[in-house]
Amino acid sequence: MLMGLLVLVACSEDNSDDITPQTDNLRLLSVTRANSPLVPDANSKIRLFITTENATTGDGGFNWNTGENKWDNDAAFVKENTQYYFYGYSPNDNSVVDNNNSGISATSTDINGDYSKGADLTMSGLPVFTNQDILVIVGVQKAIVNADHTVDVPHVPATQGNYGFLSGLASENYVNLLMDHLYSQLKFQFCVDKDYYALRRIHLKEVTLKSSYVEKNAKVTATIRLRNTYGLVDHVGYSDAAATRPNQTEDFQVLKSGDADLGTKGYIDLPSVETPPIVLSKTVNCPHILFDTDGTYLSLVSKYDVYAADGTTKIRENQTAINKVKVSTLMTPGMLKTLTLTVTPTYLYVLADPDMDNPTIKIN
16 A cells, blocks of 8 residues: 555656646737837737747747737747746838848857847848838836736836846736837928029929949848847947949939829929928938948939929929938937928029019129
């Protein structure tokens, strides 16, 4: 009898060794983007690399469900009561980033395989110019589950540089993410000099940003050194884009036919400098390295029509102006630069009927 009991106890202990900690879907509650709430849409997708201190344990993410107004889990699993570290980016979209050749590592000597200290995130196949907002996770926060099993979305976002997540019970694994802009951003606004505005109206029809810095359709690779307590500033490097190629430029359509800015008329009637300038709705996102030499290789090509002050007498059609764009070398990831372009011609190319017949000439 005693031997039988001993056998039963031994079997019970053997079975307990085979118990695997329960896994559960990780739930994403909110995403804050550079201190403002992210407004997701049907295309919002986040790639999440799940690691412990010394290993990568998962590669999943979250997709926005517009019908249910929530984030759906996409193979992002955690075990109970385990210390994790999360890294990742958005959009999880092969048309923006080459997911197959993007990932994380901890081989740098300053972290030496320890994901609690940080990770090197590589993003390949990135466009030079885009209207997509490319984001990187820079903070992780575990949401607190209340006694009534509800979860509050905190008003304070996750702390930048905190990538740790200590999982709890299966019903308690809610997370909030802080993400930051990887690219710099250019915003354009236009107006007309007040003296010229008294004589002419400019109808803006198309705006194109050009760069001879890269070969057309070239891609760049970003390496982001994510480190504990740090964000993106001074921690982002880019591979050299293709060398400058004569007569090959990368073009980005800031304003084109069919854009909402143009309205039903198909043009923007530029205002006088005395009134608020017209701000184009489409912004341009690009790596901050493009500004290392003051942006002298960036050009803005504008197509426009010229009308007399009455706004109905067309004087010139489909004119083109090319302006060099100079941007401060202090551009960093996430920085927004607003460029105001003021049309200030030095003379009138063509006189129109509404113009006076005997213009005076002032000699200084």
